[in-house]
Amino acid sequence: MKTTAINRAPDICDLAPAYIRSIAPYQPGKPITELARELNLDPDSIIKLASNENPLGVSPLAMQAMQAALADIARYPDGNGFELKQALARRYGVDMAQIVLGNGSNDVLELAARAFLTPVLDAVYSQHAFAVYPLVTQAIGAAGIEVPAREFAHDLKAMLAAVTPRTRIIFLANPNNPTGTLIPGAELHAFLRAVPPNIIVVLDEAYNEYIPDALKSDTVAWLAEFPNLIVTRTFSKAYGLAGLRVGYAFAHPDVADLMNRVRQPFNVNSISLAAAAAGLGDHDFVRRSFELNQTGMRSVTAGLTRLGLAFIPSSGNFVSFKVKDAAGVFQRLLKRGVIVRPIAGYGMPDYLRVSIGLESENARFLEALGQSLAA
Ligand SMILES: *Cc1c(COP(=O)(O)O)cnc(C)c1O
Numbered sequence: 001m002k003t004t005a006i007n008r009a010p011d012i013c014d015l016a017p018a019y020i021r022s023i024a025p026y027q028p029g030k031p032i033t034e035l036a037r038e039l040n041l042d043p044d045s046i047i048k049l050a051s052n053e054n055p056l057g058v059s060p061l062a063m064q065a066m067q068a069a070l071a072d073i074a075r076y077p078d079g080n081g082f083e084l085k086q087a088l089a090r091r092y093g094v095d096m097a098q099i100v101l102g103n104g105s106n107d108v109l110e111l112a113a114r115a116f117l118t119p120v121l122d123a124v125y126s127q128h129a130f131a132v133y134p135l136v137t138q139a140i141g142a143a144g145i146e147v148p149a150r151e152f153a154h155d156l157k158a159m160l161a162a163v164t165p166r167t168r169i170i171f172l173a174n175p176n177n178p179t180g181t182l183i184p185g186a187e188l189h190a191f192l193r194a195v196p197p198n199i200i201v202v203l204d205e206a207y208n209e210y211i212p213d214a215l216k217s218d219t220v221a222w223l224a225e226f227p228n229l230i231v232t233r234t235f236s237k238a239y240g241l242a243g244l245r246v247g248y249a250f251a252h253p254d255v256a257d258l259m260n261r262v263r264q265p266f267n268v269n270s271i272s273l274a275a276a277a278a279g280l281g282d283h284d285f286v287r288r289s290f291e292l293n294q295t296g297m298r299s300v301t302a303g304l305t306r307l308g309l310a311f312i313p314s315s316g317n318f319v320s321f322k323v324k325d326a327a328g329v330f331q332r333l334l335k336r337g338v339i340v341r342p343i344a345g346y347g348m349p350d351y352l353r354v355s356i357g358l359e360s361e362n363a364r365f366l367e368a369l370g371q372s373l374a375a
Contacts, residue, residue, distance in 0.1 A: 019119075019141040026131055030339050041337055049355040049365055050341040052177065052207075052318045054240035056292060056358075058275075059285035062241060065278035069271050077270035084268075084277045088248060091280060092220050097253040100260055103267045105206055105234040105247025109171075110136045111259040112202050112230055112249070116168050117142040124162050125171040126154040128179050128346050130204060133171040142168075152312050153181035156191045163199065170195065173204040175211065178343045178353045180314020185217030192226050200255075202230045206247075207316040209238030209286055210293055215315070220250055227252040230259075235272075237317060238289045239279045244272040293317045296356035303366035307373065312351075320353040323373070332372035338365055 013021060029050030036043040081101045089096045102108035109132050117123060119141035125133040127149040137144040145167070147159045154172060163170070175182045183191075188203075195201055203219060219231050230251040236242035246268055249259065268276075279285070297319065304311050304321050311321040320343060323329050330342045330352055341353040354365060 017141060019138055023135065023138050024345075026135060027345055029341050030334070032339070035334060035337070035339060039335065039337075046337045046339065047357065047361045047364060048339040049318075049357050049361060050339045050353075051242065052237055052316065052355045053242050054237060054289055054317075055296075055356070055361060056240060056285070056289055058240045059279045059282040061282040061285070062239070062275040062279035065274040066244075066271050069274035072270065075270070077266050077268065077273055079265045081268055081273050084246075084248075084273050084280075087277045087280050092250065094220060094223070094250050095253060098223065098250050098256050100249040100251065100256050100263070101268045101273075102247045102249070102263070103269075103272075104236060104245040105204065105232045105249075106132050107245070107263070107267060108232050108247050108249045108259070109133070109202065109204065110139070111263050112169065112200065112232075113137060113140055113142070114262045115255075115258045116200050118168075120166060121168040122164060122166045123169040123171060124159055124167055126159065126173075126176070128152055128176070128348060129154070129171065130173045130177050130206075131345065133173075137169075149179070152179040154183055156183065156187060160191065160194055163196070167199055169200045169202055171202045171204065173206070175207045175315040177206065177316060178318070178320050178341070178346050178348065178351075179312050180316045180319055181312065182211065182215065182315035185215075188217060188219075189222065192222065192229060195228070197228055200228050200230060201226070202232060204232050206232070206234045206237055208233055210290060210317050211315055212294075223250055223252065227255070230255060235276045235279060238286050239276070239282075240285070240289065241272070241275055241279060244269075244275055246272045246276040292358070293356050296359065296362050299359070300354065300356055300362050300366065303362070303369075307366070307370055318353050318355045320348065320351045322350050323352055324350075326350055326352050329369070329372045333365075333368055336368040336371065338368045340365070 032046045032048050085096045085099045113136035117140040122143035123137040124145045134144045145162050147162045232249045234247040309321045311319050343353050
């Protein structure tokens with residue numbers, strides 16, 4: 001096919017606001033197919049531990065539901081996501097009116113920003129926190145206030161002190177990605193009580209299912225106490241549905257209503273709705289995902305220690321470790337067909353993040369890492 005050369009259009013780009021032009025694009029994990037093309041490797045020989053995906057793949061119940069949903073694909077999805085909302089409402093004891101569904105929880109995070117931020121307001125988030133918070137803030141033209149972390153964890157006291165009269169949203173990731181740090185429940189609850197009620201707190205719990213019960217807080221129950229709280233979760237991680245893009249938020253019904261007004265009418269497709277509703281009921285799959293992660297986390301962190309590498313203790317399905325020449329080690333791992341995630345963009349140039357995989361993948365990662373350290 002013949003392609004037409006397109007000249008740069010700087011004048012056209014100048015028409016976009018400066019805050020849009022200065023957005024640094026999100027850097028996703030390297031796809032397996034891309035590495036296979038670049039290094040001429042067999043895709044089946046590559047392991048990807050770069051995007052905190054579920055190494056068990058897809059829940060069989062979700063797979064069945066997807067196949068059944070294909071028959072109806074000529075129709076628009078249920079724009080209100082009735083079945084999925086009903087399943088979530090039953091499972092978590094919330095009202096369906098408290099639920100916002102999204103095309104991944106990224107979508108839901110953006111809906112919170114769109115519903116509450118304007119160019120004269122600001123959002124507070126932590127250093128080393130999930131990259132999507134500055135992105136959605138900047139896309140509105142609002143100011144982002146990044147608060148220095150304390151030993152890689154959110155410094156809640158400092159975050160509270162950073163609030164200005166223009167602050168409308170505080171983003172918290174718990175556990176945080178890429179550091180894996182977890183805010184203890186009591187601290188989190190005290191923080192919510194201290195936050196002025198006219199500031200929305202978005203509590204991103206993408207890795208909630210990986211927290212052991214003993215350390216988990218009933219944050220959904222806190223919604224009754226804090227109408228300014230938005231809890232977000234996802235089907236991308238423990239439910240193994242990252243490629244489908246389904247996430248959700250629980251909030252006060254009035255808040256959920258506002259967020260629902262700014263979303264696209266059909267922001268979650270029908271395959272995703274069906275898979276998520278079925279996946280939610282696959283307790284066995286989520287339990288196996290949790291257990292595999294617990295065991296894998298122990299072997300990966302033990303392996304890192306054997307290699308003499310420091311890591312940040314993680315409550316997620318990934319761990320970030322410190323290494324000399326992180327960029328070089330990343331490249332050498334790629335040559336061995338192992339994809340991990342550089343996190344220099346998160347202000348951690350001396351660290352790499354690895355997702356916990358299958359036992360065999362963890363072993364192969366550790367072996368390749370040992371070889372890559374030596375260069
Ligand atoms: C992976 C992740 C998400 C989930 O993103 P989706 O859009 O639901 O796939 C949200 N928050 C954090 C902190 C994450 O790491």
